[in-house]
Amino acid sequence: MNTFYNEILIDHNARPGHHHAVPGANMVLEGVNPSCGDDIVLQLKVEDGVILDGGFAGDGCAISRASADMMLDLVIGKTVEEAKRLSSLFMKMIREEISGEELEELQEAGALQDISHMPSRVKCAVLGWHTMDEMLEKN
Amino acid sequence: MNRIDQSGLDIGKIREDFPLLDTAGLAYLDNSATSQKPLCVLEAEKDYYSRYNANPMRGLYSISVMATDAYEEGRALTAKLIGASCSEEIIFTRNASESLNLAAYSLGSFLKQGDEIIISVCEHHSNMLPWRAAAARAGAVVRYLEPDASGELKVEDLEALLSERTRIVTLTHMSNVFGYLNDIRALAGAAHRFGAWFVADGSQSIPHIPVNVRELGVDLMAFSAHKMLGPMGVGVLWGRAELLEKMPPFLTGGEMITKVTLDDCTWAPIPHKFEAGTVNAGGVIAFAEAIRYAERIGRDKMALREQYLTDLAADGMRKIPGVTLIGSEKAQDHHGVLTFHIRDVHPHDAAAIFDADHIAVRAGHHCAQPLHKYLGVPSTIRASLMFYNTEEEIGLFLETLSTIRERMGCPKIEE
Numbered sequence: 001m002n003t004f005y006n007e008i009l010i011d012h013n014a015r016p017g018h019h020h021a022v023p024g025a026n027m028v029l030e031g032v033n034p035s036c037g038d039d040i041v042l043q044l045k046v047e048d049g050v051i052l053d054g055g056f057a058g059d060g061c062a063i064s065r066a067s068a069d070m071m072l073d074l075v076i077g078k079t080v081e082e083a084k085r086l087s088s089l090f091m092k093m094i095r096e097e098i099s100g101e102e103l104e105e106l107q108e109a110g111a112l113q114d115i116s117h118m119p120s121r122v123k124c125a126v127l128g129w130h131t132m133d134e135m136l137e138k139n
Numbered sequence: 140m141n142r143i144d145q146s147g148l149d150i151g152k153i154r155e156d157f158p159l160l161d162t163a164g165l166a167y168l169d170n171s172a173t174s175q176k177p178l179c180v181l182e183a184e185k186d187y188y189s190r191y192n193a194n195p196m197r198g199l200y201s202i203s204v205m206a207t208d209a210y211e212e213g214r215a216l217t218a219k220l221i222g223a224s225c226s227e228e229i230i231f232t233r234n235a236s237e238s239l240n241l242a243a244y245s246l247g248s249f250l251k252q253g254d255e256i257i258i259s260v261c262e263h264h265s266n267m268l269p270w271r272a273a274a275a276r277a278g279a280v281v282r283y284l285e286p287d288a289s290g291e292l293k294v295e296d297l298e299a300l301l302s303e304r305t306r307i308v309t310l311t312h313m314s315n316v317f318g319y320l321n322d323i324r325a326l327a328g329a330a331h332r333f334g335a336w337f338v339a340d341g342s343q344s345i346p347h348i349p350v351n352v353r354e355l356g357v358d359l360m361a362f363s364a365h366k367m368l369g370p371m372g373v374g375v376l377w378g379r380a381e382l383l384e385k386m387p388p389f390l391t392g393g394e395m396i397t398k399v400t401l402d403d404c405t406w407a408p409i410p411h412k413f414e415a416g417t418v419n420a421g422g423v424i425a426f427a428e429a430i431r432y433a434e435r436i437g438r439d440k441m442a443l444r445e446q447y448l449t450d451l452a453a454d455g456m457r458k459i460p461g462v463t464l465i466g467s468e469k470a471q472d473h474h475g476v477l478t479f480h481i482r483d484v485h486p487h488d489a490a491a492i493f494d495a496d497h498i499a500v501r502a503g504h505h506c507a508q509p510l511h512k513y514l515g516v517p518s519t520i521r522a523s524l525m526f527y528n529t530e531e532e533i534g535l536f537l538e539t540l541s542t543i544r545e546r547m548g549c550p551k552i553e554e
Contacts, residue, residue, distance in 0.1 A: 014548035061485035
């Protein structure tokens, strides 16, 4: 009965804190993962290099939704540079190259660590992060 | 409702023939994707490579003759299996997709600008994309036949699309999403009244029900070995001999010619005209053993057993809140194919939970994206059964299914 659908992941999927539109958002990007049909639209409000608010819309599997939600928990209030660093840590976790200390920095997003053993679902876990990276690079 | 297994098959004993069912430790319910293979099939392939591996059709020595005879015996058995008029009507390919590509490329070469091809919305991508490419090459038009809610392709709906411009109608005998068995005989009859050729995709039907191509009255029919206890790498295209003789080759090269000069060539007679290059003799020989195995068990008995298992699974699924079966409400229309969705749960999450409970099901669009769009769902989950599945496996499947919403944190549904 053991699955990687742990309580943290289930909770972020069933009751996401950031599944809403962001008033005054100045960055919007759609991320698509054809394998699961995940399709999320990420919105960020960034001023003076700081992510003031963020949210996501659209639909997808539990992993893509929960991952995007945990990511927003982590990056809201952080600088763009800090968000990019956290994203690189998340990718490190997926590649199973992350240290214990670094994993702690990811807080609840660390609950997705076991996804690295499920190659078919890695794309779901990284969708939100990739979309954010792309947005921040563009702007 | 078929409460009793009337097949009389000793499933415990049959399962001993399938090494994977014994060792993998899972309930394998993805049989529409590929079936498991009995040991005798694996051994037939090993025996070929161990004792008489030689390039068939070429050799002037004993083991090449043996390989040729065994390969051609596979062709004869396949012809008999589907009621072909003669062995020459059987073309071996790599898989059903290649068979349909051959059909579309070769038959499609007769198309002219403004001609029409009719395809159904239910088709697997492999019976859709090759025909669209053929239509694009000729400047022909593709028209789509829609199913009813049960997944049935209705003759009257086909008749509404048919015209004197229709040259080819290509439809699935049984959809890999609905499991509905279409009345191909009537559909082909309607196409022929308008002078169109009729192509049937038998990938899902031939493994599960007895099929006679002449009784169906079709012109070409494709299927594959690996969904019916045979190995991967062997597909079949059956065609009426006089039509195959007219059709140009698809692939050219070795062993498909009678004579080649620097400016000219003469194609070999059918079926060799369509089998360029070294053939998959080991695979065809193993497929022949799969046909013999299925006949020893009895294809009618296998169908009865699958009917019984389908009833059992569909009946249990109906009782689980939030679970919706796609297609006909009648279990007997599903032929072992149970495609469904679970309210508030993404199919890939559901499949991952089934996997954690050691149950193999398919999730996604099952190579039928246009059909899913038509149904208004991005993807679905599919459990597909084979005669060797057990009541216990159905029980495990239903037990996991009944827990998925709760395990994904979905609120309880008030009944």
